[in-house]
Amino acid sequence: MRIACPHCGERSLDEFLYSGDATVRRPDFASPTAMDEFIAYTFERTNPAGPHRELWYHAAGCHAWLVVTRNVATHAISSVEPARDVALAGKPETKDGA
């Protein structure tokens, strides 16, 4: 697998670390239901068998966190975006991935 880092270009898998689902977003700690929200955010995953929005870290490169859209059944990557851009763009598009 090769990931096209927006900053460094296409690089081999072994430069990257994987963190997981990018569709869950950290809840507001002040929410009255914060505990339930944090439990869902931290532990529950849709884990689909198709396209998956997920976080990767360019550990042996530029240290950018990336949102990669990848089909987990085929490993085909359809997009790579800086996580910062995705995060700044606001709330995630859908809860269940792209």
Next chain:
Amino acid sequence: MATADRRGNGRQPNRLETGGLIDRSLTLHFTFDGKTYVGHPGDTLASALLANGVRLTGRSFKYHRPRGILSAGSEEPNALVELRAGARREPNTKATVAELFDGLAAASQNRWPSLAFDLMSVNSLLSPIFVAGFYYKTFMWPAALWEKLYEPLIRRAAGLGRASDDSDPDTYEKATAFADVLVIGAGPTGLAAAQAAARTSARVILVDENAALGGRAIDDVAEIGGNPSHEWVKIVEAELDRNPEVRVLRRTTAFGCYDGSTYGAVERVSDHLARPGPGVPRQRLWRLVAKQVVLATGATERPLVFGNNDRPGVMLAGAVRTYINRFGVVPGRRVVVFTNNDYGATTVTDLTNAGAEVVALVDSRPQPTAEVQRLADTTGVRLISGVVTGALGRQTVSGARIRAHGGDTVELTCDLIAVSGGWNPNIQLTTHLGGRPVWDDRLCAFLPGALPPRMSVAGAAAGDLILDKSLAGGIAAGSAAATESGHKAVAVPVPASTAESDAITPLWRVAEPDGKAFVDQQNDVTAKDIELAEREGFRAVEHLKRYTTLGMATDQGRTANVNALAIMAEITGRSIPETGCTVARPPYTPVALGALAGHHRAKSFKPTRLPPSYRWAKEQGAVFVETGLWLRPSYFPRPGERDWLETVSREVTTVRNAVGICDVSTLGKVDIQGPDAATFLDRIYMNGLKTLAVGKARYGGMLREDGILMDDGTVARFGESHYFITTTTANAVKVVQHMEYCAQWLWPELDVQIVSATEQWAQYAVAGPKSRALLQKVVDPTFDISDAGFPYLGIGEITVGGIKARLFRLSFSGERAYEIGVPARYGDALIRRLMEAGAEFGVCAYGTEALGVMRIEKGHISGPELNGTTTPRDVGLGGMVSTKKDFVGHVLGKRPGLVDPDRPALIGFRPVDRSARLRSGAHFIARNATPTAENDEGYMTSVAYSPSNGHWIGLGLLKRGPERIGEIVRAVDPVRGADTLVEVVSPVFVDPEGGRVRG
């Protein structure tokens, strides 16, 4: 090396006078089972053995039946040998791919006492019992005998060759290469594809598993572009070699297709030599990354399934042609050719031209085709429409029993049966990413289905078996791949070539065979075993394979799988597609484990990180310890000290009474800057940091989102928007990753930048009551480091001999202490300067052991307590946790399981018998309780011999520990045979008031 004086020694009865791509001017000597033979450069071990008339080369896995050479390539199931000797001994090498070199030594495997008289062939007599899966049905009674008797017997019989008893003395390396077009296979198709792609000026990599390019263009006699096909190969090869954009990797097998159009390939750099040259690896692992890939891997011939079809002397027809045409060896003098297709039948021409007598051409088809009739007519060979029902002969073929379709049976004397059951395209790499092959009724073979991204398949691998189509397919695929990769097309004409026919009518097994009819020769799976598997319900292809072990041998079933599947289809009355298909897993052919490891072995397994004082510490005779990738001084023994404990105690005592110096550069160091740095860190750490003043440091802890402690360290504030934090050595990388995650993903709106500075700063702890006195001699005098000017937890930028430096008044030891940092390149100079300045105060260097002792004496947590399962409260830091702000871990840290007062919590221990030694990993049991799981109350995390206390001390996690001070409990350690009474005490064993750090 081969020498002229050896020329002409030895007789090679089956070597032709002329022809083949071998160099008859040089003679190579080699041994097989201790007997010396000769061959020529260009030979494989198999071709040389055949030239010398050696036919029996091995014994089968289960029945120990005699076996010979079936093929001329990497699909060989039978002719496996131990190649070389001593530390270079390699088991299971296929004689058909081992290139001959002078002095080569090979031995047959899996036989005792000798190949010709193998006593284990008694197994053959027991074959009625040893059918597929028999072991699942027996060896069960009595149960105790499995490990004691049955299994040892099975294991003694198991395995083929022997691994070397010593470390592999050769080296391996890894390389990565990028191509516009990667062409896999350099037969006519691959050569044509590479040529077409290269002419567009695309960057081309061409790989082939053989030493010689050409594939069937050198194995068969044909014409291409008006030249003999082997001449055409030379012309194309020369063109490719001239092109600087083309890299030809010979002896290189592309073994696996991986994601991202990455191909694993192994180049056998030195396997054709007696040993690798100096500085040259034995093999090289290539990761080939290609924009486009042309798979031109050809096809593998299928054997026919008839009685005793495993006898030495039964050989694939294509292999017979290869031995004649490429190696100048005729593998038999009286030959029966047995085929179900036109292409196999052409072998009679090659044999006749080589001077062999073809006693019969047996064609299994109801009606021989015009092509076959023509062949019989032109060569005058007797054509029999029928089947070979059995090979005759005990150890090697001495004849064939043939049943004509009319029913007449005839026995013909022969020493070779050349068989062709059709062709399986080599589509393994198309299936590595999950592609399913598709059955083709006309070719009676599986063709590639859905392809990996950016791959095309051409030639025989795509089902274009005949030369004309292969060449056209290769050129089209090569051109298209180059165009796809961004190059302008260049028209390449398809060269004219010899007309061929690939007509076939399947024959999956001969009915009523005379003798055992093998499907998987190496694993001794017969057609009857397939019937048995079907009878017992193992009909799914994967069940069949797993139950009978079919296709699981070192040849990966390349000559077996399709025949087996077709036989299962026949038995069950289903079509082949309904029955299933076979999907290959990498590697395409077995790959040496050493090649996959490359140079990462012994001391080079992982990189070694050396702290800045390494060279100095080495000069002092320090004893080092692996700490992750770091090599840190563990302690600094002095002459006369009896053991490590004496040294470490001396170092501790020196720090507590005078001053000591420790290299703490391995601690993670992170520089954090930006207007929002304060806000950012406040959300990362569990304790409040907003009130931290510029010029001050504070201890901090950070949690994972699940409320468990992740790491601890110090936070220093150098400016309004500039912080410098330290982490534990173990978590240095993880913390930076976590902070980047928080900054980029959780709170992208914060303006903060993070950079790791671990490697950039050399940092030394200067600890002990005389630390300030020492530093005053080192730090440039313009800086006030008096207690007033530089109090506990003060920090500042200073200079040392004019060099920019940083000073932190921090203490891990519990003594007055500082950490002084300089740019890493001055680290060596600084340690020498510090030691020199400290001489008058009796300074000593101390290592990780003394560091550990002192932190345990002070009750500070470290790795054993920060084990990924403890909360702040568990380790006595509960009071630090902010209840007001948001920070990572705040919410989930309040889950009931994490705030349960029954959780084990950190406390100190000392042995009731003060002379007793404590050990980490002991479990706590109440004094009067029995040591069982129900009574387990926690465990000892860290222990040390405390010179300050004069006895062993420990830290541990004990259920409600802090409430139990004064209680005596048992520290039970059954794996080391200890059971020690310990008293629960405060975890701070030295200076509990904490006055010393302030001076």
Next chain:
Amino acid sequence: MPSTHYSIFSVLREALRGHTGWGPAWRDAEPKAEYDVVIVGGGGHGLATAYYLAKHYGPLSIAVVEKGWIGGGNVGRNTTIVRSNYLLPGNIPFYELSMKLWEGLEQDLNYNAMVSQRGVLNLYHSDAQRDAYARRGNAMRLHSVHADLLDQAAVRRMVPFLDFENARFPVQGGLLQRRGGTVRHDAVAWGYARGADRLGVDIIQNCEVKGFRREGGRVTGVETSRGTIGTKKIGMAVAGSSSRVAAMADLRLPIESHVLQAFVSESIKPFIDGVVTFGAGHFYISQSDKGGLVFGGDLDGYNSYAQRGNLPVVEDVLEGGMALMPRIGRVRLLRHWGGIMDMSMDGSPIIDTTPVEGLYLNAGWCYGGFKATPASGYCFAHLIARDEPHPVARAYRLDRFATGHAIDEKGMGPQPNLH
């Protein structure tokens, strides 16, 4: 008359008649309209569950429905190791029950799965690792599970072929569980299938579950590619696909699917007796009764439902292998493949009821599933039959993440690829 009981005598009898008297090891059953219990998943855990349900809790009508062929998931794709050398009280009794069931399995099933207790040795390379193994070994001993802490000399006597001379991370010793070992993995699926079949369980292959029928919050049946099957109790044992199947019941699980690769070498004369685990890299190895070196290492590290991995992990595993035992350099890799692991958020499994009444969950086995097969089936059968957890599987609750009772052996936290 067909031979149904397996023994040396029946094998000899059949040898005299060309083995024509053997019947199918299990019937290829057609689905009935209704069962008392339907087990989804014909892998090791599903088949074991059906077997123990039929054996201990009958009479019940039971079906096992399998999408493909039985034993095609992780029970047929693992590295065959069995052991109970766990650290935490939530795990040790469960895996020890499994060991005990392994020890009597063949006589129980009348099927030789080649349970071979040749030892599992975990190497340590530092003082801290030694202490961690001491803690673990002591925890085992407190649970009456034997473990030995070996020093370097003892390890050297046992496995002299390791690199003791020139290692980057020298071997200091090891934690040995002598009762650990290996089992012929496929035979476990076949043995349980045959055992269950003989107790009347219908094993239905090529029968894919498409959905769950529910009324008023409880299950009434499963929809399959071979029609709807009515039932009031459904046991899900589909590790690798748990999230996908659970989604049919609108459940989200604390699970990610990850690929773990496994490796086998060409067959060579046996020289490795037991299982050896490297403590300074991702590598463990044993040698099969056929002679192949069977080994593995770390997860590839990313979510995947493709049963294959990538080259970096292949290299990483072999780097560990060559660092530990450099004599294997000239032995060849024969095959490598991948299995899909249910990686849970704490590295431990789930055997529990679900918010949907009548739907029971057996999931999250990470890469500990094979060794757990007997106990998993045993405890899951207990849960399904009694509606309460078996005492040794009490900790495997679905809500433990919400309550803060994670069973985190490695202390890696809610990051599935690190367990």
